[in-house]
Amino acid sequence: DGDGDGDGDGDGGATATRATKRRRWEDGDGAEGAGEAKPEAVVAKPKAAGGLDKAALLKQKQALLKQKELAAKLKAKKVADEKAKAAAGSRPSARPMALRLDAQGREIDERGELVVNKVIETSTLSVNLKQQRANAFAQAQAEAQAEIASQVGADFDDPRMRAFAGKTRKKRSALQFVEDGKFQKEADMHRLRMQFGDEKAERMKERSERERKHAERMEKLEKEATMDPNLVPVGERPSAAKGASAARPLAPLDEIPDVEWWDRDILRNGTYDDVTGGKWNVNMDKFNVYVEHPVPIKPPLNAPAPAPQPLMLTKAEQKKLRTQRRVAREKEKQEMIRQGLIEPPKPKVKISNLMRVLKDEAVLDPTAMEKEVREQMAEREQAHQDRNLARMLTPAERREKKMRKLLGNDAAGGGHKHGYPGEEKFQ
Template sequence: MALSRQELDELRPYVSSITSDVLGFPETAVVSAAMDCVSKNLEKEKIALHLRTLLDDLAPSFVDKLSDKVEQIKQSRTAGESTGRKRKREGFSEAVGDSGKEPKKRLRTRFDLNDEDISNVPYAVEEPVNAAGLTRSQIDDVMETTMKQIEARKQQLQIGTGVPSVVGGGNVLQSATSAGMHPISTPAISHRDALMQEAVEKARKAAELNAKIQQTLAAKPSLLSNLGAAKLISDPEKLLEQAKPAPLILDDKGRTVDESGKAIQLTRRIPTLKANIRAKKQELFKMEKPKVEDTSQNPYYDLRVRGGFHVRSKRSFTFHEKGKFEQLAQKLRAKAQLEKLQSEISSVSKKSSISTATRLALIAPNQEDDDPIPDVEWWDAVILPNETYADIVINITDGRDPISTKYRGITNLIEHPIQRRPPAEPRRVVPLPIIMTKKERKKLRSQRRRDVEKEKQEKIQLGLEPPPPPKVKISNLMRVLGNEAIQDPTKIEAHVRAQMAERQRKHEEANAARKLTKDERKAKVLKKIIEDTSLGVHVAVFRVRDLSNPAHKFKVDMNAQQYHLTGCTILFKDVNLVIVEGGPKALKKYKKLMLHRVKWEQQKKGRARDSDKQSSEENKCDLVWEGTNKERSFIDWKIKQVAAEVFARDHLRKYGVEHYWDLALSRSIVEEDDKE
């Protein structure tokens, strides 16, 4: 489920923030790559693989945060859609009944309550009561019920004097039953009788519901505030008289009191302005500052635990100091003047050919910090007794060559050092394999098969093995079987064909047993590709001026993985460094790819080029260095993009090969100066 454009726009600031948290500085390339992966709805592993070239080891943590945020957005959207669908279904189910037609709207009376609605009767809600002991909701319900009863009574009176009253539901039912009236048993019913029977039926249902409500209220006394409310409900006329608003009575102090003189607590007005509501909330949720405890005498107190709560500082206006922007303008003018002066100096230095030496000196490593001068050289420390040059005493009394004192390990004997094996040579001499021609291999195979058959015949002659059954075929059927084939040819033919099928089956089973499995075939192919680098590792360093073309980058990456080479690719402006390590065969093929097969002058399709600024000879690949090392410097293959030269050198310093970058960068500087 991909994200919409609006959700992607909301996600972009979050991606930018986590990029700054992970890298320590904003990087638009990482943000663009991450948003591209999210818009394509890629999986978590694929996103980590795409961003590994930009973030290196920080990619897993970055992808985890990004995936959590995307899942949160998707879950919120799914919850909103399900809520909308639920509301829509509820509205449709209320508007349309089981029959599919819209039901007629009618007023709901207290007789329409069922057992489930009784628990939600408005009389049980705690609201302010009046002088009669009734709440506002109780008064409204009683008024509505009374008005409906009055309307029903008016309709019955308009029908005729023979129709009984509807108010007394129980009496109507008894009179109708005693008279023998029933809507189903009456044979001929007039219009007035039908109306009367309908009124009787409604009165009967109302009486049943009223009895059920009374039973429920008796079982749950908490539904009514007091017994007076129940009596008033049974007597509507008395309720109407008491439901009138009570008169306002004030005492001498201005307080509201009832008829007995008892003070009444009126409902307070709730402020509606947002400022008043905000002030009220601040008073309710005002937190007191915690008391600082004395922890000096507490032996169980951990000093590493930070005490107190973090309180957010109040935002306030910050005004600029006078003259701030004037100083900023002066700095900008001084910077522009300095750049102008530097450009003049660089133009003069180019004419005097000192620019190249200066730039090379800047990138040269600091030898004083990396390799300080020792007090005693290691070859002298072996023979000096106290490993100091102060032990040397020169005797010049005899007038001849200076004679040194006795040193450790120096005698009048000649020492012959032990000859050691070079690290690149194998421990055992492997004999060269004998390469035979096709005719020689065929002859050797025939001899081996002849010897096996001869050994088998000798075992049969000695009785060690039973003789094999005759190999019967359709062609030699008559010659092998003779009279048996003439007596029952059909049976013999079926027997021969069964033997032929059995021989074919055994042959196929033997081939299947010799067939390699999928893992064995894969291991066989890897054995041919992966070379033994225990005696030495071949290394090659290439410099590509422009590696922005995705096709070129794909070839460099995939071929290194397919040849099982280790190393890395550093992407930086016009110094794109490719370092590969592996066996001699794989490195030979990769070298041919980088120097001959890839057409570096071809640009990306659909990309316009300026003929005045670029030419087909500008982009090329150079072999910076090629040689062998004792061990591998890298453990895997990766591509890393850097924003400055310092980051590239720091990355290679982790593997101890920062001199590769110095060599490639120095060559690029020399080439630029030669062009100028």
């Protein structure tokens, strides 16, 4: 009994304590619940069927709804991805296709068939573009006229207007100026015909025409020779392999006459076939004892200007002139080196600048480098002595130079004269 009562009291005390704790949180009266436990009966919450309360069922329902929403979102995203892939497969890809080649290096497609690319040659020259625009304009104009003609019927066609279609005003020709010397040539040709006949006059005209063309050709060749090679137009030029005849055409040769003009006047019959006794039949009346001396004609050129007289320069002027000449020679030498016509000189190595010029080579083997530098110094000194020896005057040249300094140059004024004594022969 004692044990049963004790157990009952213990269970009742635990139940009261739990009820007190619940009331503490629900009512907020902590002092009252902490001081004493009210002996009120604990009302049990109604349970749902199956032993679960409503809060647990509500949580399970919310979790199930969230799972359904998540599954619907995943399904919609999967459908959208499939549609995007299908659309991407239908349109052409922006990436370039892989280049496939066969054993011979020709392009093939994915089925192994040869790809034939038709090359369309196009030109971007301004001349072709202008021609294309002109052709397009002409074609458009012809199409417009054909369209207008198709729209206009027989009621609007007046046959009387066709008679005036061909009566268009003739275009005025440009002014034709008479070339210089045209009438002079016609007069000369008329005189030749009257003097020598038509046949010979034509031959002389052809000869003069050949000479004129030859002169023009030679003048053109001279201009080409003096022309800047960078301005010569691209085209066929006479090469050295074709010979000198291709570069400079020879003058046209005249026809060999039956009788030369200087023999025609002295031959009686005007032919070389008139020979009697081994001698030509010559008209001796054409010869006389007089000798014709042509009148000398002065050249049409002006007399050349006199040469400038040499001036005696001072020491400072001579030094300045030598400096200018030396600078000009050095500039010309540098220009030839820059163009690759001559090799650049070797660096002037001395003992003082040995390490600065040779650098790594002098560090690797200084003894050999010093020996080579001393040899170069000896060569330069010997070359300097040779130049001085070549400029040294001979004793005769030295005497002549001294006399020239004392007496001055002949161009400065006066000349040398010699006088010889002799007997008086003319009384």
